[in-house]
Amino acid sequence: MNILSMTGFARHTGEIKTPTSSYDFCFELKSVNAKGLDIKIRLPLMLESLEGTLKSKISQKFSRGTVGVSLSLQNQNPCSEIKIDTDFLAFLAQNAKEIYLSNPQVFEKPSPAELLNVSGVIKHQDTSLNEASFEALKAELSKAFDEALEKLYQDRLSEGEKMCAALLKTLDDIELKILSAEQIALNTAETIRQKVLAEVEEYLTNTAVSPERLEQEILFYVLRADVKEETDRLKAHVLSAREIFKNGGAVGRRLDFLCQELNREANTLCSKSMDLDLTKAGMDLKALIEQFREQVQNME
Numbered sequence: 001m002n003i004l005s006m007t008g009f010a011r012h013t014g015e016i017k018t019p020t021s022s023y024d025f026c027f028e029l030k031s032v033n034a035k036g037l038d039i040k041i042r043l044p045l046m047l048e049s050l051e052g053t054l055k056s057k058i059s060q061k062f063s064r065g066t067v068g069v070s071l072s073l074q075n076q077n078p079c080s081e082i083k084i085d086t087d088f089l090a091f092l093a094q095n096a097k098e099i100y101l102s103n104p105q106v107f108e109k110p111s112p113a114e115l116l117n118v119s120g121v122i123k124h125q126d127t128s129l130n131e132a133s134f135e136a137l138k139a140e141l142s143k144a145f146d147e148a149l150e151k152l153y154q155d156r157l158s159e160g161e162k163m164c165a166a167l168l169k170t171l172d173d174i175e176l177k178i179l180s181a182e183q184i185a186l187n188t189a190e191t192i193r194q195k196v197l198a199e200v201e202e203y204l205t206n207t208a209v210s211p212e213r214l215e216q217e218i219l220f221y222v223l224r225a226d227v228k229e230e231t232d233r234l235k236a237h238v239l240s241a242r243e244i245f246k247n248g249g250a251v252g253r254r255l256d257f258l259c260q261e262l263n264r265e266a267n268t269l270c271s272k273s274m275d276l277d278l279t280k281a282g283m284d285l286k287a288l289i290e291q292f293r294e295q296v297q298n299m300e
Helices: 045-061 086-102 111-114 131-187 189-205 211-225 228-247 252-271 276-296
Strands: 008-017 023-030 037-041 065-075 080-084 122-126
Touching: 008 131, 023 131, 045 065, 045 080, 045 122, 045 131, 065 131, 086 111, 131 228, 131 276, 228 252, 252 276
Parallel strands: 037 065
Antiparallel strands: 008 023, 023 065, 080 122
């Protein structure tokens, strides 16, 4: 049963050697629930060209979840030039000044230190990387990311297996509650029969009761008494859920749809109930279905 949770975490560290230097790296990958696949990647500025490659790899591995990726990279033998983008700094300073002067009561006076801390103002250029070394670094980081992604996959798979066990247990409880409701409905058939007989007897002794009224009353009880259609559908939905688990894969959306169908039939069962025990069984059933639905939200 190859079923994934949408939640997971992976951390992958290592060292990469290029012809001109060595780098320590750390990939951190986090995944949480989402309706679709949402990918957020943070890379060092000089490696932003890798983003498309990493997104493609994630899309091939997962179909749902918000996946966050961050990479930290440290040159073991730093050799860099520090440059200030004076044009960008001047642009920021001018705009900060105008904003402050127009709303001095709202904003604090702009600080040079704060402007220098804006991303992109100060640039560290790694002078140890020539073109060949840079391409080698990107290629090795791409390979390392494959390992990090596999770790995330295994973590989501492990979490998915645990959740499957919990979901199947809840499904067992739902099935038992359906059978209980079915038995209660059968046991109340005699009570309903007695009510129908009482209506007929009243009609025979009370000419004020019209045949149409009697017919409506009997029809009301007959319709309320029959919940077999609802219990049959509930059992069929449970069988469908088990089949989905058996087939594996991306089960989240299909199970979520089944939860809606289960809840619809449970609501009908409660609305037709003429017995307190059957009503309680229906409410218990709704609680179990909601518990099942909440767990399903974590599945891919």
